[in-house]
Amino acid sequence: xxxxxxxxxxxxxxxxxxxxxxxxxxxxxxxxxxxxxxxxxxxxxxxxxxxxxxxxxxxxxxxxxxxxxxxxxxxxxxxxxxxxxxxxxxxxxxxxxxxxxxxxxxxxxxxxxxxxxxxxx
Numbered sequence: 107x108x109x110x111x112x113x114x115x116x117x118x119x120x121x122x123x124x125x126x127x128x129x130x131x132x133x134x135x136x137x138x139x140x141x142x143x144x145x146x147x148x149x150x151x152x153x154x155x156x157x158x159x160x161x162x163x164x165x166x167x168x169x170x171x172x173x174x175x176x177x178x179x180x181x182x183x184x185x186x187x188x189x190x191x192x193x194x195x196x197x198x199x200x201x202x203x204x205x206x207x208x209x210x211x212x213x214x215x216x217x218x219x220x221x222x223x224x225x226x227x
Contacts, residue, residue: 109217110141116224118195119143125150125189127182134180148182153189158207162186195223203227 113120122144124131131144150159162170162177167186170177178184193215195204204223206215 109221112221113217113224116221118224121145123147123152123189125153125181125187127180130180130182147189149185150181150187150189154187156192158190158192159187160190160209162188193220195220195227197227 110120120142122135122140122142123146124134124144125147126134126144127148128146131146134140135142135144147153153159167177177186177188181187190207190209191211191214192205192207194202194206197203204220206219208214
């Protein structure tokens with residue numbers, strides 16, 4: 107994330123969360139050159155509590171497999187559950203001060219918007 111230094115200069119810490127096993131999450135982070143901590147949400151337990159989990163439809167599973175994405179191996183279970191991508195800014199008092207959630211995984215919050223929200227705090 108090119109905005110990481112600016113985010114950190116505002117006293118924030120960028121953290122990711124994934125249902126991948128810790129080893130797979132580390133491998134993914136290294137492959138994509140992600141220089142942040144990635145928390146492992148085994149079984150999507152936290153994401154489930156936040157209402158962010160969906161089950162990959164049966165029709166899409168062969169497509170994932172065709173591209174070499176073995177969800178059971180990556181996530182350490184055979185549930186085919188995935189989290190909807192979400193972004194939160196959480197204050198030191200543990201209160202969510204900003205959130206971005208969209209069921210369309212291709213729509214993500216721009217890093218510049220996160221920086222702007224941090225600057226406004």
